[in-house]
Amino acid sequence: MLIRKIEVFLRHTRMPPTKFGRLATQDPRFVLDLRNGRMPRAETEARVEHFMNKYRETTGAY
DSSP states (O other), X not given: OHHHXXXXXXXXXXXXXXXXXXXXXXXTTHHHHHHTTOOOOHHHHHHHHHHHHHHHHHHOOO
């Protein structure tokens, strides 16, 4: 599930959920909405996965 991957990413990078939402989807409420049951479209899910992978590559985060 995407929210679990995001939660792990947030813990490892110590990134606030609102910053993650702004950077990954231009929506600061994105993570909160997922926590409350929002189901992202496949395109959004792919964009978020891509963001997390690129962030790890460029910053060396875990």
